[in-house]
Amino acid sequence: MSDNHAASGHRITGPWSRRSALALFTLVPLALTGASQALACADPATLSAAQKSMRKSLGFRAPSADPKKGCGTCAFFTLGAPDCGKCALLSGGQVPANGVCDSWAQKA
Numbered sequence: 084m085s086d087n088h089a090a091s092g093h094r095i096t097g098p099w100s101r102r103s104a105l106a107l108f109t110l111v112p113l114a115l116t117g118a119s120q121a122l123a124c125a126d127p128a129t130l131s132a133a134q135k136s137m138r139k140s141l142g143f144r145a146p147s148a149d150p151k152k153g154c155g156t157c158a159f160f161t162l163g164a165p166d167c168g169k170c171a172l173l174s175g176g177q178v179p180a181n182g183v184c185d186s187w188a189q190k191a
């Protein structure tokens with residue numbers, strides 16, 4: 084039996100397999116961090132129906148899929164607590180800095 088087929092038969096072998104595993108172990112925690120940041124800043128359960136409706140109509144989502152494009156770099160965002168603030172377009176409620184919506188505009 085070669086090294087590529089260890090006793091368990093489930094050994095990760097080859098450079099692409101290792102890279103894939105490394106990418107997975109690196110990206111999953113980052114994605115979870117972004118999602119938990121958004122939840123800690125603006126728990127959707129605490130928003131009113133009007134606030135939820137406004138977020139939906141603007142296509143608000145958190146975290147943003149584009150790290151260069153988020154509330155933290157938007158002209159309508161005012162930072163309050165770390166990674167959390169207010170949006171001039173949304174009708175109240177906290178907004179995570181890593182969120183984004185369809186009305187994003189680059190901060191000057």
Ligand code: SF4
Nearest residue numbers: 154157160170184187
């Ligand atoms: S306009 Fe959109 S991207 Fe800009 S701060 Fe408000 S929710 Fe975030």
